[in-house]
Amino acid sequence: MTTLDDTPLDTELHTDASYAASHARSATLHELIDDPRARGRENLRVLTGDRPTGPLHIGHLFATLQSRVAIQDKGIETIVLVADYQVITDRDSVGDVRAATLGQLADYLASGIDPARSTIFAHSAVPEIGQLTLAFLSLVTDAELRRNPTVKDELAATDGRPLSGLLLTYPVHQAADILGVHGTVVPVGRDQLPHVEQTRAIARRFNSRYAAGEEYFRAPDALLTDLPVVPGLDGRKMSTSRGNGISLGMTADETATRIRKARTDSERRITFAPEGRPEVSSMLRIVGLFTGEAPERVADRIGDGGAAALKRELTTVVNDGLAEHRSRRAELAADPAYLESVLRQGNARARELVVRTLDDVHDRIGLRY
Template structure:
């Protein structure tokens, strides 16, 4: 594992991507993409998922496929299984052990390599979570209140009341990112406000206690949005997603039931025909074709032909992933070893960072007594 990280990449930016707006963030992201390709060793990426169920096609084409790409380029990847953050919008963490194992299986099956990417869990890295306290002291309640992403997540929460964890979620994410001094974070546009909190924490810590953290930058996702089978956002909790581990028959059933519209002639027009276009796009992604050409080939043959093509494309694309996942699932001890090794690596990094934080804040001596 790389022990020295070039932390100057983001430090030159005096204005945040969020403050500049999405177009500026997109331009900066394009520059960063070129830098990643030219010199991947300069970057450490923090990314991950909450273990609330198996990964689905929205996850894969939205984020996971890009993680594998960055790994293959030679970027150092830290992949967090955010088990503590399951509780942000849930009263209890149901079937957590099972869901963590499912995530690891999905990661391995799609090509994340534990020899090149560190896979670890929140709960196994106490030093990471200890950073939350000093980081919270750097952010005001008013600033947390203004975070639009938190507002949206609160509005969609299934909890009767908002927990403190939900409210401070962006600061917890800051601890996730900064504990390993990640300088690049792949995000969607809706996550820019969260990343700006991380940048703010890093900037204020550095000003108050001396430079320690990079100000991580956003590598904006260019992945198109895939809708669920009901025409709304694809989500495990809504039951409208096609899991990577779903069987071919289950995949066919879900796609047959997918929402379309009354128009028989198939076109690709996400603005006016979102449900049909999402299916066209899914087929195009699996076939590595332009969605307009996919729609043109189907033409007037209607939704049944479209769904048949999508089913065939998805099942063929996922067949090797599913085979590998089934093979990996036979050795649960291998999953435990990967998590043990990843947690050990993450702990070493987190403990070193926490020692540096205590020294910078002049709290190291009191801790050692």
């Protein structure tokens, strides 16, 4: 009889060896994606997405949206998940999820994600993902879930509130997202590797326990990104909940007000010193993302102009850089019926894939009546 321990996770998820192995697989994936003549490229299917917890900001633009468009434009099948069910994993008040979902969809389309070439769907529209989650929960242990670094980090961020069952099983739900559509590529940063490794373990365990060794589920690979962690105006990671970000849907005036009110320091000359001057250094980094300059170069250019000159420059480059996106987004947001139609079409496509997967899973488990 196969036990869970017979098929362990690939490695200790936090080790350098684990990262090295994932990095090697990721390098191969990048080569496949970049070479239109590469053999096996046609078998790639990317699964990526976001939780609709609030407006997307420029951190999302530079860290994820632009790379998704690039992958799509290279002809790789891409599925983008609006993870609305995951909004309730760690919060009591979910806010207006529908409005956040449509806003997120508007940003997706404005950034260049094309619903004719990429599938965009919402969790809640595909209930079969929940049924897959139940099956996959039989393939993990409580101890494994509690050791997951991301679960531990997210729990630490909840200010000591009790661990919900949904938060504990969050990695299994993500595995159902990925394997439900037979995703083979998951773009992530290093901090999200544990989720992909958990999904790989679930795929192998399912194949061993329920599929008689057949490789029904292909273990997905992480596509590691070297994209920047975009800092907020206060030096911390940009986050909607912290109020330190610049949302893609802000108006130019709202952006100017947010930047004008941002804290700096009392030093006149602008220098790039992340440890000693986090707020100023974050602003320099954001300017550099839009202009392509190193933050040190931006600091030298502004010099004795001080915080006022830095804020003026930041306001200008952000508003100029987002002008086209915001114009397209405004048009899309003004037509909610179109956004809903895009989501309905994506939901139907994704559900077709997941229903087929669930049927196959039931067949292999023996749940066919």
